Amino acid sequence: MKLTLKIWRQENATAKGKMVDYNIDGIDGDMSFLEMLDVLNEELVNKGEQPVEFDHDCREGICGSCSLQINGEPHGPDKFITTCQLHMRTFKDGDTIVIEPFRAKAFPVIKDLIVDRTAFDRIQQAYGYISVNTSGNTIDANTIPIEKENADDSFNAATCIGCGACVAACKNASAMLFTSAKVSQFALLPQGEVEADRRVLAMVEQMDKEGFGNCSNTGACELECPKGISLENIARMNREYLKASVK
Amino acid sequence: MGGLLKSSVAKKFAMALSGLFLVLFLAQHFTINLTSVISPDTFNSWSHFMGTNILVQGILQPILIFGVVFHFIMGFVLEIQNRNARAKSYVSYNGSANSSWMSRNMIYSGAVVLAFLGLHFYDFWVPELVHKYIESHPEDATRYYGELVAKFVSPVRTGLYVVSFVFLMLHLLHGFSSSFQSMGVNNKYSEGIRKFTVGYAIIIPLGFIFIAVFHYFNNL
Numbered sequence A: 001m002k003l004t005l006k007i008w009r010q011e012n013a014t015a016k017g018k019m020v021d022y023n024i025d026g027i028d029g030d031m032s033f034l035e036m037l038d039v040l041n042e043e044l045v046n047k048g049e050q051p052v053e054f055d056h057d058c059r060e061g062i063c064g065s066c067s068l069q070i071n072g073e074p075h076g077p078d079k080f081i082t083t084c085q086l087h088m089r090t091f092k093d094g095d096t097i098v099i100e101p102f103r104a105k106a107f108p109v110i111k112d113l114i115v116d117r118t119a120f121d122r123i124q125q126a127y128g129y130i131s132v133n134t135s136g137n138t139i140d141a142n143t144i145p146i147e148k149e150n151a152d153d154s155f156n157a158a159t160c161i162g163c164g165a166c167v168a169a170c171k172n173a174s175a176m177l178f179t180s181a182k183v184s185q186f187a188l189l190p191q192g193e194v195e196a197d198r199r200v201l202a203m204v205e206q207m208d209k210e211g212f213g214n215c216s217n218t219g220a221c222e223l224e225c226p227k228g229i230s231l232e233n234i235a236r237m238n239r240e241y242l243k244a245s246v247k
Numbered sequence B: 001m002g003g004l005l006k007s008s009v010a011k012k013f014a015m016a017l018s019g020l021f022l023v024l025f026l027a028q029h030f031t032i033n034l035t036s037v038i039s040p041d042t043f044n045s046w047s048h049f050m051g052t053n054i055l056v057q058g059i060l061q062p063i064l065i066f067g068v069v070f071h072f073i074m075g076f077v078l079e080i081q082n083r084n085a086r087a088k089s090y091v092s093y094n095g096s097a098n099s100s101w102m103s104r105n106m107i108y109s110g111a112v113v114l115a116f117l118g119l120h121f122y123d124f125w126v127p128e129l130v131h132k133y134i135e136s137h138p139e140d141a142t143r144y145y146g147e148l149v150a151k152f153v154s155p156v157r158t159g160l161y162v163v164s165f166v167f168l169m170l171h172l173l174h175g176f177s178s179s180f181q182s183m184g185v186n187n188k189y190s191e192g193i194r195k196f197t198v199g200y201a202i203i204i205p206l207g208f209i210f211i212a213v214f215h216y217f218n219n220l
């Protein structure tokens, strides 16, 4: 199929950047979206032009690096997939596809479609962990019985791959879904309960410091999240936060 | 405000609390207004009570004023922060693919309601203050119904009220159930809460529209 691509090109973090049109032909419906971009880049390189820079690693929906805003939606129009799992058969011959980087003040553009998502790392580092004694007398996690429901909810929260689609989709560029998933995965387990108060206060504080917006409960994050992280996690984080604040 | 409302989560909690308080007030206001289409005497006696009761005037009214002012100021504060959080906007943004119009435009529906409150105060509260404290008329327990009805002679005012209530409906369609999520309530009752709040958000503003239109036609 034949497509018109409108792609954000930006030389570096400080350059102004603009949308550039590209016409591309011979795209197969079975190609992934990233393979389509590979084809474009090969053409650009052959012409002696700069290829379009985009993030990717696993290309199977587990690393969370392939974050692109496609026709106004993170990871494109399909639900529960990352950009690397999006196939060109979703589009029709002659379509125009707008491709932009994820936009948030806390995610500055590094080059073209690549943004700096280390803000997420800093939220994790603020308290997205449990303190365990690893000096030789570690207790096997499996010796602690955990309610099935909590184990499931914790596991589901832990499937967040940190892709940033929640921030990209949100009209406020809020990072509540990501942060709440990271808070929830520990808050639901006895191992995480001990530090639950300190954790939620520290992670929310870091989230705010990074310049993400507030939550308006639009629910856009949940629908665009490739892993289906639920809004229940945000409510849980609100609960945990309020509980920790009044203590 | 500073320390207590520093974080995004705390601000949203306060927003939800003030919003829910206004929702409660709205139900009370609606109930009294509804009596105006049923029995002028009942309306008069309730209005007289609300206007002269020391508890209502001395405690509830100041709380209400604080609640309204707090709610819309906090609404603007959140909105400014939210806009700043996306330094550069998208060329293509498909908001309707993942969220409702109401949820994305609370600031606009809220702004219309705020403008309405301006008109509403001018219509009822300012004359009330003048009556009580500036001209210091003796209290007349039967004046309220006539004052109310007189306002809805004007088709323009009636129209403005109707339009405002439609925006109030849009505001509440998202706001009411959203406030539970902001306060951390999301459980097996949430579906029920959502249905109830949608019912409330539609019925109460429609009821207010009915009252305004009723008096307009009654005046003809």
Ligand code: HEM
Pocket (backbone or CB within 6 Å): A214, A215, A216, A217, B012, B013, B015, B016, B017, B018, B019, B020, B022, B023, B026, B071, B072, B075, B076, B078, B079, B106, B107, B109, B110, B111, B113, B114, B171, B172, B174, B175, B176, B178, B179, B180, B182
């Ligand atoms: C009778 C009048 C009003 C009622 C009953 C009401 C009710 C509510 C409720 C229940 C919420 C949900 C809070 C949450 O999601 O946590 C809300 C949110 C909001 N209200 Fe109001 N409101 C009223 C007037 C106003 C006014 C005058 C403004 C002024 C601009 C306003 C602006 C907002 C905004 C911006 C939000 C969304 C905040 C966010 O989620 O980011 N509201 N309102």
Ligand code: SF4
Pocket (backbone or CB within 6 Å): A159, A160, A161, A162, A163, A164, A165, A166, A167, A177, A178, A181, A221, A224, A225, A226, A227, A228, A229
């Ligand atoms: S919550 Fe979902 S959308 Fe947000 S970073 Fe995690 S996986 Fe991506």
Ligand code: FES
Pocket (backbone or CB within 6 Å): A055, A056, A057, A058, A059, A060, A061, A062, A063, A064, A065, A066, A082, A083, A084, A085
């Ligand atoms: S490249 Fe790893 S999730 Fe897409």
